[in-house]
Amino acid sequence: MADVLTRPAAAPSRDGFGHLVHAEWTKLRTVRGWMIGLLAAVFLTVGIGMLGPAGSQSRCDNVDGARGGAAHATGTCAASTPPKRADGREVVDEEAFVHRTLSGDGSITARLTAFTGRYDPTGGGPATGGGTTGLADGLQPWSKAGVLVKDGTAAGSTYAAVLATGDHGVRMQYDYTGDLAGRLGPVSAAAPRWLRLTRAGDTLTGYESADGTTWTRIGSATLRHLPHDVEVGVFATSPEFSVIRNSFGGSATNTGPTVATGAFDHIAVAGQSTAAGSGADGWTVPRTGTADSGPGGANGPLGQVGASATGADAFTVTGSGDIAPANPDEGAGKSLESALAGTFAGLIAVIVVAALTMTSEYRRGLIRTSLAASPRRGRLLAAKAVVLGSAAFVAGLVAAAAAIPVVTALEHSKGLYVFHASTEAVIRLVVGTAALMAVAAVLALAVGTILRRGAAAVAAVIVIIVLPYILAVASVLPGTAADWLTRLTPAAAFAVQQTITAWPQVKAVHTPASGYYPLSPWLGLAVLALYAAVAYALAHRLLARRDA
Amino acid sequence: MTAPPPPTAIAVQGLRKRYGATAALDGMTFDVAAGTVTGFVGPNGAGKSTTMRVILGLDTPDEGRALIGGVPYARLRRPLGHVGALLDAAALQPGRSARNHLLWLAHSQGLGAKRVDEVVEQSGLGAVIGRKAGGYSLGMRQRLGIAAAMLGDPPALLLDEPFNGLDPEGIVWIRGYLRTLAAEGRAVLVSSHLMGELEGCADHLVVVGRGTVIADTPVAELIARSSGGRVVLRTTARAEAATALAGLGGTVGVTGPDTLTVDGLGTEEVVRALNTGGVPFSEISAHRASLEEAYMDLTRDAVEFRAAPAPEAV
Numbered sequence: 001m002a003d004v005l006t007r008p009a010a011a012p013s014r015d016g017f018g019h020l021v022h023a024e025w026t027k028l029r030t031v032r033g034w035m036i037g038l039l040a041a042v043f044l045t046v047g048i049g050m051l052g053p054a055g056s057q058s059r060c061d062n063v064d065g066a067r068g069g070a071a072h073a074t075g076t077c078a079a080s081t082p083p084k085r086a087d088g089r090e091v092v093d094e095e096a097f098v099h100r101t102l103s104g105d106g107s108i109t110a111r112l113t114a115f116t117g118r119y120d121p122t123g124g125g126p127a128t129g130g131g132t133t134g135l136a137d138g139l140q141p142w143s144k145a146g147v148l149v150k151d152g153t154a155a156g157s158t159y160a161a162v163l164a165t166g167d168h169g170v171r172m173q174y175d176y177t178g179d180l181a182g183r184l185g186p187v188s189a190a191a192p193r194w195l196r197l198t199r200a201g202d203t204l205t206g207y208e209s210a211d212g213t214t215w216t217r218i219g220s221a222t223l224r225h226l227p228h229d230v231e232v233g234v235f236a237t238s239p240e241f242s243v244i245r246n247s248f249g250g251s252a253t254n255t256g257p258t259v260a261t262g263a264f265d266h267i268a269v270a271g272q273s274t275a276a277g278s279g280a281d282g283w284t285v286p287r288t289g290t291a292d293s294g295p296g297g298a299n300g301p302l303g304q305v306g307a308s309a310t311g312a313d314a315f316t317v318t319g320s321g322d323i324a325p326a327n328p329d330e331g332a333g334k335s336l337e338s339a340l341a342g343t344f345a346g347l348i349a350v351i352v353v354a355a356l357t358m359t360s361e362y363r364r365g366l367i368r369t370s371l372a373a374s375p376r377r378g379r380l381l382a383a384k385a386v387v388l389g390s391a392a393f394v395a396g397l398v399a400a401a402a403a404i405p406v407v408t409a410l411e412h413s414k415g416l417y418v419f420h421a422s423t424e425a426v427i428r429l430v431v432g433t434a435a436l437m438a439v440a441a442v443l444a445l446a447v448g449t450i451l452r453r454g455a456a457a458v459a460a461v462i463v464i465i466v467l468p469y470i471l472a473v474a475s476v477l478p479g480t481a482a483d484w485l486t487r488l489t490p491a492a493a494f495a496v497q498q499t500i501t502a503w504p505q506v507k508a509v510h511t512p513a514s515g516y517y518p519l520s521p522w523l524g525l526a527v528l529a530l531y532a533a534v535a536y537a538l539a540h541r542l543l544a545r546r547d548a
Numbered sequence: 549m550t551a552p553p554p555p556t557a558i559a560v561q562g563l564r565k566r567y568g569a570t571a572a573l574d575g576m577t578f579d580v581a582a583g584t585v586t587g588f589v590g591p592n593g594a595g596k597s598t599t600m601r602v603i604l605g606l607d608t609p610d611e612g613r614a615l616i617g618g619v620p621y622a623r624l625r626r627p628l629g630h631v632g633a634l635l636d637a638a639a640l641q642p643g644r645s646a647r648n649h650l651l652w653l654a655h656s657q658g659l660g661a662k663r664v665d666e667v668v669e670q671s672g673l674g675a676v677i678g679r680k681a682g683g684y685s686l687g688m689r690q691r692l693g694i695a696a697a698m699l700g701d702p703p704a705l706l707l708d709e710p711f712n713g714l715d716p717e718g719i720v721w722i723r724g725y726l727r728t729l730a731a732e733g734r735a736v737l738v739s740s741h742l743m744g745e746l747e748g749c750a751d752h753l754v755v756v757g758r759g760t761v762i763a764d765t766p767v768a769e770l771i772a773r774s775s776g777g778r779v780v781l782r783t784t785a786r787a788e789a790a791t792a793l794a795g796l797g798g799t800v801g802v803t804g805p806d807t808l809t810v811d812g813l814g815t816e817e818v819v820r821a822l823n824t825g826g827v828p829f830s831e832i833s834a835h836r837a838s839l840e841e842a843y844m845d846l847t848r849d850a851v852e853f854r855a856a857p858a859p860e861a862v
Binding site: 016019020022023024026027030031032033360361364365366368369370371372373374375376547548 | 625627640644645648696
C-alpha cells in the first residue's frame, strides 16, 4: 500500500499511450502463431511470386529459331530483349528510315502527300465469321510517317520527329516518350502536310504547314547529348493491329503486324549535309523486306517494306513497327511488379493475424482485461493499430525487398526479360507494398473489432481486398469490370505496385490483367486507406459504446 | 467509543441496468470499505458480475454510478494502480505464456518485468509461470488472475468467484491471502454464490438478489443475530429437561438423541433451571450460527428469487 502512494509515476509518454503501444507489442510478439503468421506473409509473398517464373518455359528457339543459337551462347534471348534508350527504358524502334547525315545545326523539311496502310482484320489470328479472308486497307491510329532527326540508326537512339498519324493528326514526338499534338485531320493529295524539324544545338523544334509557306510551330524538345552528326530524313512505320475480345473468362487478344506507306516529296535538308549512303542523291535507303500478316500467316504477306525514290527529292516509304516506348506484353518480358505477384498471399496472412489479434480477445474474454487496463477505449484501438500497422509494414517491406531480387533472378534464369524500372519506382514498389500491408492490417483490425468474430472478419476483409484483386488480374472478368473493381474496391491499392505506364501514344490493352491500373499508385493506396479510415471510425465508435 | 468508520474505497450508487425485459441491476447500492474483505453474495444471476463490470467501466449502467476512491473508473490514469480485478480466470490467450500475460498487463501500466516477478512469487506460480496459459488448470488460472490483479499494487481489489475450481489447499490459500490484503489496508470485494466459501474470511457481507441489496452487514453482527441467544444443551434426560425449561418460558427443540436447543432463555437461566430441577446434563453452550445458517436465515424471506432465479446476465 505504502509504495502505491510513494512509487514515482512511471514517465508517461503522451499520457501513457506509449505504455499501451508497448503492451500491444508484447501481446503480439508473445503469441507464437501470430509471429509465424507475419513471417509467413514474407515467405508467401516471395514464394508465390516465384511460382510464376518457376512454371514458365521460355526457350529462345521458340521465339525465333534463326536466333536461337546465338541466344544460347550468350545466355539471353536476343528476340525477347527489347532495345533500350539511354536511361534504360525499353523502347520499340522499328521504322523504314530514308536518311542522310546532318552535321551541326540545320533542318529537314518534307511534304507528305499520301499516307495509306494495310492490315489483317483478324489480327493475324484465324479468320472469324467463316471465311472472310483477305487483307484490308487502312491506317492504324498510331501509324506514323514524317521527318525524323535521329542519333544514328541504332535501335534505341534518341530522336525527334514531326509526323502524321492514322487518327491523331500531326504530332511532334521525341525520345520515345515525348508527344506533342499538332493539327488534326487525314492526309491526302488534296490536303498534304508539310513537316519540318530544325536543330539548334540540343534543341529540336517541330513545324507543320498546309502549303509550305505558312508554318505553325508545334513545339520543341531538348535532346541531351545529341552528337554533332545526326541522321535526318523521312520515315514510316505502323504498330501492330490487335483484336481484343472481352468476355467472362477474360479478354483474348490477337495481334498482327501492319504496314503504312507515306509518299514524300520536296524533301530538303538545310545545313551541312553529307551524302552518307549510296542510294539516290546520296540518301541511304532501308533494306527491303517482306511483312508477313502475322504468326498464323493465313492471309499471306502484307507487302514489301522499304523505300523507293519516286523522283527528285521524293520517296515512298513503307514501314512496319513503331517508334515508341515499349511495355511488357504477353511473351515479351516481365514487368518488375511481376516479382510481387505473391503479395496477395502474404496479404492474406497479414489480414488473418491483424483480425485475430482483436477477435481472439473477444473470444477469450480478454477484451475486458484489456479495457480494464485502458478504460479510454479509443487509445486501446489506436495502440493496436499502431503496433499491427507497424508490424505489417515491416513484414511488407521485408517481403517486397526480398521478392524483387529473388523473383527477378529466377525470371532471368528462366530466360525471361524483366523490364527496367527506375530506382524511384523500385523504392515505391517496396514502400508501397509495405504500406499496402500496413493499411490492410488496420482495416482487418477495424473489421475484427466491428464483427468480433475471427472467421467473419477474415472472410470479410479478404472478400473486399484480395478477391477483387484476383478477379481483376486473373483475366476472369471483362476488362471494364476489372477496371471498376480496381477503381472502387480496396483492391485499388495494388496500383501502388504498377510500373507500367499507359502511354497515350501507344495503343495497348489497358486492363489490370495486363498491369494497367486505372488509378495512380498513391491514389489507389488512398482508396484502401479510405476504406480503412471508415472502418476504423466505426470500430472506434462501437468499441466506445458497447458493453464489453 | 466506536472507531471512526474506515474510508470508502468503492462506492456503488443506485445502479440500474436492463437487458431487454430483464432487470440485471435494480438499484444496487453499497460501499466497500478499506481494510475489509467484503463478501458479495447472492445466487447466480443476482447481478454480482454485472455490478463488477460496471465498477470497472466495462458495462454502462442505465442509471447510477460506481466510484473508485471518489472517481469513475474511466477517469483513472493507470487504473490497475487503483483497482485490481479478477473477473474471469479463463480470459487468457491460450498460446501466450502466463508470464507474458502478466508482462503485457504490466507494460500497459508502465510497469516492468520486476513487478511481474514479485506478483508471480506471491501467487506461488513460480515453477509453472513460463508455461502456456492454455495448459493451466482452473486453480492455476485463479492464482494467475489474482497475480494479475495485484500487478498495480492497488488499494482495492475486485474478485469475481475466485474460489471456483480451487482445491481445498487453494481455498485456504486465497482466504489467507485475502485476509492479508485487508490487513494491509486494502478494500477487497469478493463475490461468491456459496456462502460457506467466505467463512472465516469476510468481515462484511453484501447479500444481493435480483439486482438489489438484500442485506449489507458486518459478519459478526449477522452471526450474532442469527445465533439469536439460542442455547445448546446435551443431556440424557431430555424429557425432564424440556419440562423444567418450558416452565420458565423457553422454547425447546430436539436436535439429536441427547441434544436440545433452547430459545428464549439465557445460558445462566438454563443452568439454574436444570440445577433446581435436578436434571443432569453434560454440556451447555451458547449456539454460534455458521455463516451458511445466517445466510439461510437472512434469505428465507426472499425465497422467491431462489424459486425463480433470474438468468445470469453475461
